[in-house]
Amino acid sequence: MLALFSGLRMPWTLLGWVALVPWLALVDRARTRREALWLGLALSVVFSAAVFGWFAGAVQAYSQAPLWVCWVALLLMAPVVQLQFPLAALARYDARRVLGMGWWGDSRPDIRVLMENGTRASAGGSARGSDALRAGAGVRLAWLPPVVTALAYVASEWFAPKLFADTLGLGLVTQEWMRQGADLAGAPGLTLLLLLGNECVLAAFQALRNPERRHRAVIPLGIGAALVLALTGYGAFRYSQVTQATRREPGFVVGAVQANITNYEKLKAERGTYDVVRMILDTHYEMSDALLRSAPVDFLVWPETVYPTTFGTPRSEAGAELDAEIAGYVAQRGVPLVFGTYDLDGEREFNAAMFLGPDARGERLEHTAYRKTMLFPLTEWVPDAIDTPMLREWLPWTGRWKRGPGPKAVSFRLRDGRSLTVAPLICYESIFPSYVADSVRKGAELLLTLSNDSWFSGTPAPRLHLAHAAFRSIETRRPQVRVTNSGVSALIDATGTVLAEVDDNQRSGLVMRVPTTAPLSSLALAWGNWLGPVAAVLTFVLVTGAHLYRRRAWL
Numbered sequence: 001m002l003a004l005f006s007g008l009r010m011p012w013t014l015l016g017w018v019a020l021v022p023w024l025a026l027v028d029r030a031r032t033r034r035e036a037l038w039l040g041l042a043l044s045v046v047f048s049a050a051v052f053g054w055f056a057g058a059v060q061a062y063s064q065a066p067l068w069v070c071w072v073a074l075l076l077m078a079p080v081v082q083l084q085f086p087l088a089a090l091a092r093y094d095a096r097r098v099l100g101m102g103w104w105g106d107s108r109p110d111i112r113v114l115m116e117n118g119t120r121a122s123a124g125g126s127a128r129g130s131d132a133l134r135a136g137a138g139v140r141l142a143w144l145p146p147v148v149t150a151l152a153y154v155a156s157e158w159f160a161p162k163l164f165a166d167t168l169g170l171g172l173v174t175q176e177w178m179r180q181g182a183d184l185a186g187a188p189g190l191t192l193l194l195l196l197g198n199e200c201v202l203a204a205f206q207a208l209r210n211p212e213r214r215h216r217a218v219i220p221l222g223i224g225a226a227l228v229l230a231l232t233g234y235g236a237f238r239y240s241q242v243t244q245a246t247r248r249e250p251g252f253v254v255g256a257v258q259a260n261i262t263n264y265e266k267l268k269a270e271r272g273t274y275d276v277v278r279m280i281l282d283t284h285y286e287m288s289d290a291l292l293r294s295a296p297v298d299f300l301v302w303p304e305t306v307y308p309t310t311f312g313t314p315r316s317e318a319g320a321e322l323d324a325e326i327a328g329y330v331a332q333r334g335v336p337l338v339f340g341t342y343d344l345d346g347e348r349e350f351n352a353a354m355f356l357g358p359d360a361r362g363e364r365l366e367h368t369a370y371r372k373t374m375l376f377p378l379t380e381w382v383p384d385a386i387d388t389p390m391l392r393e394w395l396p397w398t399g400r401w402k403r404g405p406g407p408k409a410v411s412f413r414l415r416d417g418r419s420l421t422v423a424p425l426i427c428y429e430s431i432f433p434s435y436v437a438d439s440v441r442k443g444a445e446l447l448l449t450l451s452n453d454s455w456f457s458g459t460p461a462p463r464l465h466l467a468h469a470a471f472r473s474i475e476t477r478r479p480q481v482r483v484t485n486s487g488v489s490a491l492i493d494a495t496g497t498v499l500a501e502v503d504d505n506q507r508s509g510l511v512m513r514v515p516t517t518a519p520l521s522s523l524a525l526a527w528g529n530w531l532g533p534v535a536a537v538l539t540f541v542l543v544t545g546a547h548l549y550r551r552r553a554w555l
Contacts, residue, residue, distance in 0.1 A: 003050040005171050008463055013171040017197040017224075024149070024202050027089045028096065036093035040086030041079050048078035052164075054459035062379065062455055063397050081163050084156040091152035091539060095145040098546045141546060146199035148542050151535040154192050158532020163377070164464065165431040167191045173467040177235030179496050180242075182474045183522035184234075185531040186433045192531065193227055200224030242477060242494050242520060251516030252298040252414060254491075255291035255335075256483040259283045260507040262454035264308050273309075274318055280306060281322065285329060291509045297335060298414040299357070303485040304340035304427050304452040311354050312367060313344040327365050330356050335415045340426065340450045343369045348402045351380065353424045353450050355412045368412065371404030372426040374435060380428075407435055409442035420445060423478070427451040430482075431468045433475055434528035440476040441525070446514065447472060447480035447492075453504075454486040462488045462504045470496040475524035479514050494520070 001019035004012040023043055030036040056070040063070075079086060157167055169190030172178045181190055203220035207213045261267075261283060267276045288300050307326070314320040330337050336357030343352035350371040359366045375381035380399035382391065392398060411421040423439030423446070430436065430449050440447070449469060453462045466488045473480045473492045480492040487504035491512040499515075502508045523530075 002047055005168075006051040006464075007460060008171060008173060008467055010174045013174045016168055016171045016194045017228075018201050020195070020198045021202045021205070024092075024198060025205075027092050030089075030093055033090065033093055036089040037086055040089030043089075044082035044085040045075055045078045047082055047085065048074055051166075054456070054461065058455050058459065058461070063395070080160075083160040084153045087156040088149050088153040091543070092145050092149040095148040095543060095546060098543070098550050099141050099144060100550075141549065144542060144546055146196065146203070148539055150192055150195035150199065151539045151542070153195055154188050155532055155536035155539055157188060157191070158529065159536060164461075165468065166464070168194045170464070170467045170471065173470050173496065175235075176495070176497070177232050177239055179471070179474060180235035180238040181231050182471050182496075183238060183477065183524050186475055186524050186529055187471050188529065188531045188535075190231075192535070193231055197224050197227055200227070239495055242517065245518040245520055246494065247516045249516075250513035252418070252420065252514055253295055254481050254512040254514055255288060255295070255297035255300045256481065256489050256502075256510045256512055257284050257287045257291070257300070257302050258484060258487060258489045258502045258506065258508055258510065259287060259306075260486050260505060262457065262486050264305075277308065277322060280308070281325070287509045288333075291511060292333060292335065294509075295511045296415075297511065298416065298418075299336040299338065299412075299420075301448070301450070301481060301483045302337070302339035303483045303489075304353075304450040305342070305351065306339050306485060307341040307354075309342060310344045310349070311341040311352075312369075327356065331358075331365055334358075336412055338424075338448065338450070340452070343371055349400065350404055351375070351401050351426060352404075353426055353448075355410055355424075357412055359413075368410055370408055370410055370424040370426075372401070372429065373404040373406050374429040374432055375399070375401055375403055376428045407438035407442065409439060409444045422446045422448040425449040425472075427453075430465070430472055433472065433524065436472045437476060437525050437528045440478055444478065447476065447478050447482075449480060449482040451482065451484040452486075453484050453488075457486050457505050462486075466490060466498070466501075470498065475522060477517065477520040477522055477525065479517060481512055481514065493517070 001015045005015040005019055023039070027036055027039050030039060052074065056067065056074045059065070059070040059073070060067045167187050169182070169187035172190045172194075178190070181193070185192075200220040200223050204217040204224075207217035207220070259280070261280055264276065271279075284302055284306060291297055291300070309315070309319055309322075311323055311326070314323050326337070336355070338353060338355050341352055341354050343350045343354070350369075352372065353370045355368040355370070356365060358364070376399075378395065378398050380401050381403060382398050382400075408424065409421050410424055411419055414420055421443050423436065423442070423444035425436065425439070425447060427450070430451070436447065447469075451465065453465055456462060462484075466482070469480055469482050469490070470492055473494055474496040477494045479494055482488075482490045482492065487506055488501055489510060490501040491499045491510075491514065493499055493515055494517045500510060500512055502510050
């Protein structure tokens, strides 16, 4: 069910409300903490294999390591990158143990557990009264294990960040109204609701299994229905609000080029560096000219690292000529250009987005660079603490870029002289909600993402990346222009709706008529990823409080 859910397509995304029910029921049957831990570890491994099995193939294609090595690495790393499963299982076990709940999975207190962990009453009526008191405590706090499980799950995803920032809430990207709830607490907030929905379904099944308690199934079913209705109602309200704040006519027009030229290193080895760069530029010139002929484009966008060398600080005469050629193209067409390239500062090289266009007087060209900060581990950047000659010898494919200074808002002039302020994002940066929110708080009117997803072409990764992008627009209530070299390039509005796109592994230019949305505030924009730390604190408070309540019940 989780594998189908991860495809991010209807109707399979509806499985998010029930997919974890079997696993939660198994954790409830765990007799020891070790059993609960193993159930969590097992799901982390199975989840990684079923949902992210494509990553092993992508790593093999990039590093040329044997495929079996890549699979072993993926499965060994599973408990680390999917830590939420073992931690949630342990939190659930401990919460149930504190309340003395039985292993069979319902909310009845297990008197044997209570007797093992507490002081036994002397005899007779005193013992029966004490047992009744403890049983009452377990029933009154039957809600605690489900809530602690959900909070621990969300908290662990916050303090142990994942490689792809995946979370169950991303699956609601297909639900036009429900996904609007992300402007409160981002995708993690939707994950919390999905987890509570699973708990409601499980509780209803457990009640229906017991003839004496079947009438109680209406309670969790009612709570689950209330969660869905509340999320849908809020989403419908916010969707209407954002739609009304959006003008029908476009604010400006963007020309996006997706040339589908991939695997630069292989091309360089076959044809030589200069010939490859020449071919890339000629293709982008031709496709850009076609866009300029088709519509009054305000600025052009090419994808990440489309110019695979430094711009502005050439390393050769040929490089200087190519730099001048790009500048000449912009000057001759009279249209600003944003493109991916490398930026050099002394010996430090950065993955960058270059803004090239006329100055305020329109007399000369000027360029502004945004340097990527959130670099993909190993392939783009190696932390200084482990960057050694031995590591480079063992893993010659590791990257050498340096990290940029952080979020930035860039203002530049459009073709007609208007000024536009954008939040530039390069590839991996679009999966970090707080990073994007910081950029928007600096005054950005538009999210502008340049990406290279070619290593993952043909896998679910481009769609997962697109889902992240949609949530960033929802959280910040800003439209987004997303341009990739191989797909998925897209125009996304402030509700997370994809208005136009070029699919994976396609070559096409795309005219994006970007709607103008009046500035709207949201809790996710103001506070960033606030739910994670709050969930961590609440988990600690609830478990500690349950321990104190239990001890009081024993007195």
